[in-house]
Amino acid sequence: MSSPANQVLQHRTVLLHEAVDALVQAPDGIYVDATYGRGGHSRLILERLSPQGRLIAIDRDPDAVAHATQGEARVTDPRFSIEHAAFAEMATVFARLGVAQVDGVLMDIGVSSPQIDNPARGFSFRFDGPLDMRMDPTRGESAAEFLARAEEREIAEVIREFGEERFANAIAKAVVARREAGEPLRTTSELAQLVARCVRTREAGQDPATRTFQALRIRVNAELEELEQGLDAALAHLKPGGRLAVISFHSLEDRIAKTFIAGHSKAVFDRRAPFAAPPQLKLRAIARIKASADEVAANPRSRSAILRVAERTGEGVAV
Known part of the structure; x- marks a missing residue:
């Protein structure tokens, strides 16, 4: 990236x-x-x-x-x-x-x-950076922290409801499996690559990670x-x-x-x-x-x- x-x-x-x-x-x-x-x-x-x-x-x-x-x-x-x-x-x-x-x-x-294009903010799958996504980085938990502690069902619900992602269950399962293997997601590129492996069909002109990143951003920032x-x-x-x-x-x-x-x-x-x-x-x-x-x-x-x-x-x- x-x-x-x-x-x-x-x-x-x-x-x-x-x-x-x-x-x-x-x-x-x-x-x-x-x-x-x-x-x-x-x-x-x-x-x-x-x-x-x-x-x-x-x-x-x-x-x-x-x-x-x-x-x-x-x-x-x-x-x-x-x-x-x-x-x-x-x-x-x-x-x-x-x-x-x-x-x-x-x-x-x-x-x-400026938020999207700054890798340090973690909003975009186009640039490698910390998986943060907080609009106010002085408050609340980051996207990485949410994915590190949430149950598979909650992760799937967030991705499905806020991202309207058909493969939400598969993505959530992969996130938890990686976490249980001792490799929790920490960067935007890690999440984007994981999602790309789970999304079996892609919309024309849209990165497979688009919906998942949107969903997590909405959840992290309420x-x-x-x-x-x-x-x-x-x-x-x-x-x-x-x-x-x-x-x-x-x-x-x-x-x-x-x-x-x-x-x-x-x-x-x-x-x-x-x-x-x-x-x-x-x-x-x-x-x-x-x-x-x-x-x-x-x-x-x-x-x-x-x-x-x-x-x-x-x-x-x-x-």
């Missing part, structure tokens, strides 16, 4: 203008970039804000926080601040900053290019639970007329965002209580946007991206 040694790790912001155009409706408002990454969305949001506007950035990756606060790329705009936190901690961040309501929240789900809690916190703090914008990169994430928005924007008739008062809806679905052909050609990682946008309704809006 090759390594991107000595190259600058870059990140192309996906759906940059589409997301910011949909998000920023009040230039004097308070906005949240809940996944700072390398600051692409944040910088454009700041361009759209007035001198009275404010941007709160959040990221669970210490490298992203350092990028925003140190070196040549640091953000010196007085309207900007960044917090080292995960989605699930968004409400705590707001409380600590004394922010009761915000005008918009952007959540760009998934892994950034990504789906974090997303659900982040959506709840965002909705709880959005002003009427405020916007929620969510960019997802695979079906599991998009399903959560879609279901969340639909659940708060569509009235469901209850046949058991036909004369009950109509529900108080909290969101109005605005848009579903995919990357353009030009963006996909320039950045293949944007191919699966879906942006969903919703607007907070006024209090007491019945539909």
Whole structure:
């Protein structure tokens, strides 16, 4: 496997203008970039804000926080601040900053290019490195630690549910067999080679390890639970007329965002209580946007991206 040694790790912001155009409706408002990454969305949001506007950035990756606060790329705009936190901690961040309501929240789900392309982070099967996969390497257990202690059944469930991998049972069995032989998996190349031996049929253009790596990353970072809690916190703090914008990169994430928005924007008739008062809806679905052909050609990682946008309704809006 090759390594991107000595190259600058870059990140192309996906759906940059589409997301910011949909998000920023009040230039004097308070906005949240809940996944700072390398600051692409944040910088454009700041361009759209007035001198009275404010941007709160959040990221669970210490490298992203350092990028925003140190070196040549640091953000010196007085309207900007960044917090080292995960989605699930968004409400705590707001409380600590004394922010009761915000005008918009952007959540760009998934892994950034610098995370994927840095072998030391262990996210990619393309480069040999420690089998880590934590978005915040200061917390929790790594993928290697999970595979070293989890039972075969749990490993198979994770790979099947989060990776939608047909050969999950075979992969889990091989992981445990290797562990019991005194050779637990420690590197990305070891895992990728093990998976390649277990996956009997391959999808065109896709490495056999793709689904397993995705599954373990989601499990290690509790990504789906974090997303659900982040959506709840965002909705709880959005002003009427405020916007929620969510960019997802695979079906599991998009399903959560879609279901969340639909659940708060569509009235469901209850046949058991036909004369009950109509529900108080909290969101109005605005848009579903995919990357353009030009963006996909320039950045293949944007191919699966879906942006969903919703607007907070006024209090007491019945539909």
